[in-house]
Every structure is written in C-alpha cells, then in structure tokens.
Amino acid sequence: MxxxxxxxxxxxxxxxxxxxxxxxxxxxxxxxxxxxxxxxxxxxxxxxxxxxxxxxxxxxxxxxxxxxxxxxxxxxxESGTDGKPIDRNHRSYIYQRAKEQRQTHPFGTELDVYNQNYKWMKHSIYPAKQLETPPRVIIGGTECKQPYSASLFNISAMSYGALSKNAIEALNLGAKAGNFFHDTGEGGISEYHRNGGNLVWEIGTGYFGCRTDGGNFDAEKFKEKANWDEVKMVEIKISQGAKPGHGGVLPAAKNNEEIAGIRGVRPHTDVISPPGHSAFNNAEGLLHFVQQLRELSDGKPVGFKLAIGSKEEFIEICEKIVETGIKPDFITVDGAEGGTGAAPIDFSNYVGMPWEDALIFVTDTLNKYDLKKDINVITATKIFTAFNIFKALCIGADICNSARGMMLALGCIQSLRCNTNECPTGVATNNPRLVKGLVVSEKWKRVKNYHDNTVEEFLKLLAASGCTSLDQLNRSFIFKKVDKQWRSYEEESATVTSI
Structure with a gap:
C-alpha cells in the first residue's frame, strides 16, 4: 500500500x-x-x-x-554476477538485513517446494532456547601459536583492484564493527584493508605483496606483512571455484598506479596470475609451504583454499599430512558456482566440482584420515542466508564466508559490469567518478547489519532445530529430493558410501 x-x-x-x-x-x-x-x-x-x-x-x-x-x-x-542468477528472495533477504528494514515476508513461501533442487531443514516441536551470544570457532592447531576466534559468517576473498578502494574500506570497517574477518583476496594488503578489521591474507599464485621482481615468493616481504597485528590468518589460494586451474585476472582498465604498486606489477597492463604456484608443485611441497608461512608469521593459522577437481590429488594431500605430520590449520572449500569479476566462460561453467559435493567430499576424506578434528573447514560459495550457513555447518563446514552477499550489502545491483571498470554503484570499479558515489561512512554499517542480522537469524534456526550447540548439527537435519523421495544428507551419504 x-x-x-x-x-x-x-x-x-x-x-x-x-x-x-x-x-x-x-x-x-x-x-x-x-x-x-x-x-x-x-x-x-x-x-x-x-x-x-x-x-x-x-x-x-x-x-x-x-x-x-x-x-x-x-x-x-534481476540477474546474477558472472551470469548466474541470484534470485529475488536472496536479493531481498540481503537488502533487508543490510538496511535493517522489515525482515518478515507476506503470503507464504515463493519457492517451489517440489522443485528437485529445493532443500529444507527439519525442526523440533520442542525448540531450544535461543543462544544469547553467537558461538565462535577457534582456528589453529597444535603448531599454531596465535589461534584465531572466528565468527560463523565472514567476508570472502575479494581483492583491491577487483573492488574499489571505497568498497574495500567499507568492508573492512564493517568487519571491525561486527568482529568478523575480511579475506583480502589475492591482490595484496592495501591501506584500505587496514582500518582495524581482522584480515585473512590470501596468497595466490602471483604472490602479490610478497613477490620478487621475477614473480616468485619473497619470504622477507611476506614476513613483514604477515606480522602486522590486523593479519590474523594466512590462506594459500591454490584455486577458486569460478575458474579452477586458471590464474586470476585483473583487466588493464582497473590496474592503476596504486594497485600496481601494491601488487608489485606494471600499471595499466592486464595482470594474469599463473595457473599454479612456483613455490611448490606437489602435495608434500604444499605442506612444507604451509609450515614455512606459519613460521614466518610467528605461528599464525595458515591454511589453503581450493576447488576440488581431482579427488585423488586431495586424497594424496591427506596422506601426506599423515605421513609428514604437517597439518594446515584450515582448508577453505570453494565450489564451481563461485563468482568472479572476470573468468573464461568455459572455466566458469564447466570446470570444478559443485560446492555441496566438494564440501561433503573434503569433510568425509578428512574424517577418513582422522584429520577433521584438527583442521577447520571453511566454505565460501553462494552463502547468502542463515539457512545457507545452517546447511553448510550440517554438511561439515565449521564457518562460512560470503563474497556476493557482502557486495550486495554494499549496494551492488548486479549490473554485470565487474570486468569493464564501469560498475555504476562504485563497488567493482576504479573509475574515480563512480567510486566517489559509494560513501564509506554509510556502507560499512550495511555490511555490519547484514552480518549481524544473518547470524541472529542463524541462532533462531539453531534453536528451531532443537540444538543448543554447533557440535549437535549433522547431515540428518537437511533434506533434499532424490528419486522423487525426500532424503536427509545423512541417508544420502550412507547410500553413496555403500555403493
């Protein structure tokens, strides 16, 4: 009305x-x-x-x-970043929570509950009392001297360069105010990341911010930045779901002098990261690199991020962990649905295992080798809602990250101009005329609101399920349709295992 x-x-x-x-x-x-x-x-x-x-x-x-x-x-x-739709329900969810608007919905569900892709959670007729304080997850194994207490919901990897300086600053201030972490993306740490928010420094194949002139890893440059107070964890990016097996891309239009200086590259050129790391080329080398970064950072949590392609290669990593005794503190699992500002369409559409299957495979494999108890699992693909978090934690994740959700909270309208430097909302552009439109003092509040309200909604779902702690969650709480019948993920996992 x-x-x-x-x-x-x-x-x-x-x-x-x-x-x-x-x-x-x-x-x-x-x-x-x-x-x-x-x-x-x-x-x-x-x-x-x-x-x-x-x-x-x-x-x-x-x-x-x-x-x-x-x-x-x-x-x-209505259209999704990288051509993959974000439906109206998710858009409305994010905007309402970011702007602290009315968070109720009229006239029942708009979802097709009989759709093959529909998922739902079971609830209890005896709901538990809602937790007053959101639980946090301690990340850091026995070799870690500086474990980190993480929120259940955080900002996923997005680089300065892919996003504007105002967007990065607003994200970081939101993370500071809400006490959750901000993953830098592989583009290095800029001054806009250093506003007091907790950082996860992502080290990609280009080693931006810690590279030699020839593009290899520079231990001394890494050591200096990794010991900054705001850097709480270090993440080695092996691959991402949007383009597994392909290096990151920063178009020349976005690569100005400042960004080039932070990354250690020539300005106004296309910056294409190598598809693989030069610091290691096998599972044992990866683990020794994890150990090296942990020592250089004075014992901060170090892990790696990957999209699953070859199951055998991840199994080999687990075998080498057991053999060498070198354990990453966390593993971030990305899925083929992951988004990006620029990716070859065949890589984006046809390479990599989808998110749910990848998360299930990783957690099951870690459990098989008795490693899950020592290694936290983070997931980072299309996490928008409290139900997404609930489902991910039931499947096997410990915490969740979101990129597109946080972009929408900043004001992204999905104009699909991420790779052109013409984003009209100032989020994914370095055009000064457009960047100035994004007012940091207003937008960081929306990032914090989105985080806080989503976590609050998760606590309500947790109570509705009858649970009072995260360790009570398991795959029996989530259902999907298989062969025209509803099965829990626990039943489906048992079926797949028996086959």
Missing part, C-alpha cells in the same frame, strides 16, 4: 508538470528545469544511494521500477 501511494504520487506529479507545460509553456518549462536541477543537486549531496550520486535524476528510474512491484523489479534488474 505504501509503495502504491508513493508510485501514484510520483505519476500524478509528472502528469501535473506536463499539463502545466501545455497550459503555460514558458513558466512550466522554467519550473520543470528548476525542479530537475534541484533534484539533481540533492542526489549528488545525499549519501545513502550510490546510484543517485553517480547518476543524478535519471537514477530515480531504478527506484520507480522497484515501486511498481516485485515482478517488474525482477524483470529489469
């Missing part, structure tokens, strides 16, 4: 202006121009809406479409 009234008022106002112009052409035109100039000035100075700051006056068309209703809004602005 409220939206209908607002839309009707706008339409009537527009009609009144045109009628006035027809009756009194000159005065009407003067009034119209004055109103448009006034509106444009207001759009530029207001701080809440990036689209209006960057596109004064015409930016209101987006909000007019939203007023019409969800169907029109979905048709015009």
């Amino acid at each position: 409220k939206e209908a009234i607002k839309f009707s008022a706008v339409v009537l106002f527009i009609i009144a202006i045109f009628v006035g112009i027809m009756i009194w052409p000159l005065p009407g035109c003067i009034i119209l121009v004055s109103l448009l100039l006034g509106l444009g000035f207001y759009d530029i100075i207001q701080k809440k809406h990036t689209i209006l700051r960057n596109f004064p006056v015409i930016g209101h068309m987006r909000y007019l479409l939203e007023m019409i209703g969800p169907e029109i809004n979905q048709y015009f602005v």
Whole structure:
C-alpha cells in the first residue's frame, strides 16, 4: 500500500508538470528545469544511494521500477554476477538485513517446494532456547601459536583492484564493527584493508605483496606483512571455484598506479596470475609451504583454499599430512558456482566440482584420515542466508564466508559490469567518478547489519532445530529430493558410501 501511494504520487506529479507545460509553456518549462536541477543537486549531496550520486535524476528510474512491484523489479534488474542468477528472495533477504528494514515476508513461501533442487531443514516441536551470544570457532592447531576466534559468517576473498578502494574500506570497517574477518583476496594488503578489521591474507599464485621482481615468493616481504597485528590468518589460494586451474585476472582498465604498486606489477597492463604456484608443485611441497608461512608469521593459522577437481590429488594431500605430520590449520572449500569479476566462460561453467559435493567430499576424506578434528573447514560459495550457513555447518563446514552477499550489502545491483571498470554503484570499479558515489561512512554499517542480522537469524534456526550447540548439527537435519523421495544428507551419504 505504501509503495502504491508513493508510485501514484510520483505519476500524478509528472502528469501535473506536463499539463502545466501545455497550459503555460514558458513558466512550466522554467519550473520543470528548476525542479530537475534541484533534484539533481540533492542526489549528488545525499549519501545513502550510490546510484543517485553517480547518476543524478535519471537514477530515480531504478527506484520507480522497484515501486511498481516485485515482478517488474525482477524483470529489469534481476540477474546474477558472472551470469548466474541470484534470485529475488536472496536479493531481498540481503537488502533487508543490510538496511535493517522489515525482515518478515507476506503470503507464504515463493519457492517451489517440489522443485528437485529445493532443500529444507527439519525442526523440533520442542525448540531450544535461543543462544544469547553467537558461538565462535577457534582456528589453529597444535603448531599454531596465535589461534584465531572466528565468527560463523565472514567476508570472502575479494581483492583491491577487483573492488574499489571505497568498497574495500567499507568492508573492512564493517568487519571491525561486527568482529568478523575480511579475506583480502589475492591482490595484496592495501591501506584500505587496514582500518582495524581482522584480515585473512590470501596468497595466490602471483604472490602479490610478497613477490620478487621475477614473480616468485619473497619470504622477507611476506614476513613483514604477515606480522602486522590486523593479519590474523594466512590462506594459500591454490584455486577458486569460478575458474579452477586458471590464474586470476585483473583487466588493464582497473590496474592503476596504486594497485600496481601494491601488487608489485606494471600499471595499466592486464595482470594474469599463473595457473599454479612456483613455490611448490606437489602435495608434500604444499605442506612444507604451509609450515614455512606459519613460521614466518610467528605461528599464525595458515591454511589453503581450493576447488576440488581431482579427488585423488586431495586424497594424496591427506596422506601426506599423515605421513609428514604437517597439518594446515584450515582448508577453505570453494565450489564451481563461485563468482568472479572476470573468468573464461568455459572455466566458469564447466570446470570444478559443485560446492555441496566438494564440501561433503573434503569433510568425509578428512574424517577418513582422522584429520577433521584438527583442521577447520571453511566454505565460501553462494552463502547468502542463515539457512545457507545452517546447511553448510550440517554438511561439515565449521564457518562460512560470503563474497556476493557482502557486495550486495554494499549496494551492488548486479549490473554485470565487474570486468569493464564501469560498475555504476562504485563497488567493482576504479573509475574515480563512480567510486566517489559509494560513501564509506554509510556502507560499512550495511555490511555490519547484514552480518549481524544473518547470524541472529542463524541462532533462531539453531534453536528451531532443537540444538543448543554447533557440535549437535549433522547431515540428518537437511533434506533434499532424490528419486522423487525426500532424503536427509545423512541417508544420502550412507547410500553413496555403500555403493
């Protein structure tokens, strides 16, 4: 009703202006121009809406479409980053929690509950009392001198360069205020990362921020930055779900002098990371690299991130862990659904194991080798909602990261301009004209709100399941349709194992 009234008022106002112009052409035109100039000035100075700051006056068309209703809004602005849809329910969920708007939903579910891909959780008719304080997870094994207490929900890897300086700064301030971590992505640590938020420094194949002139790993440069107070953990990026087996890509249009200086590369050139690491080339080498980084960082947690391709290669890693006794503190599991600002379409669409299967395989393999109790598992693919977190923890993860969810909380509208340096919301661009539209002092609050409200909703789901602690969660709580019958993930895992 409220939206209908607002839309009707706008339409009537527009009609009144045109009628006035027809009756009194000159005065009407003067009034119209004055109103448009006034509106444009207001759009530029207001701080809440990036689209209006960057596109004064015409930016209101987006909000007019939203007023019409969800169907029109979905048709015009609904599409996913890297071409994979984020449905309206997830978009609305993120925006409502980021903006602390009404978080209830009318008229029942909009999901097709009989769809083959529908998942649901079982609840108890005797729900538990909701936890007052969100649980945290300690990451760090026996070789770790500085274990880290992590939130259940954190910012996944997104580099400065892929995202704007204002976006990075807002994410980091949000992480600081909400006491969750901010993964740097493989682009190195910039000054915009250093606003007090806890960092996970991701080391990719390009070794940005700790590389020699020839592009190899530089231990001394790594040691200096890894011992900064805000760096709480180190993550070796072996591969990511959006483009497994392919190096990262930073288009030349985004690679300005500042970003090139942080990464240690030439500016205004395409920066393409090698597909593999030069510091190691086998499972044992990976583990010795983990050990080296842990020693150089004075005992901070060190782990690695990968998308699963060859099961045999991950099994070999587990065998070498047992053989050498060198254990990573955590493993981050990415899935083929992972997003990115730029990836070859065949890699994005056809390479790598999907997220759920990868997470199940990794946790089951770690359990088989009696390693899961010592190694935390993080997952980082399409985590948007409290249910996504609940499902991931039931399947086997310990904590979750989100990239696209955090981008939407910042104001991303999924315009699919990530790889062009023309992102209209200032999130995924280094164009100064567009970046200035993203007001850090406003957007960090939305990042924190999204995190806090999502974790709060998770606690409600945990209570609804009848559980009072994370260690009570298991695969029996989540159901999916298999051969036209509902089966829990526990039943399905047993079936697959028996086969």
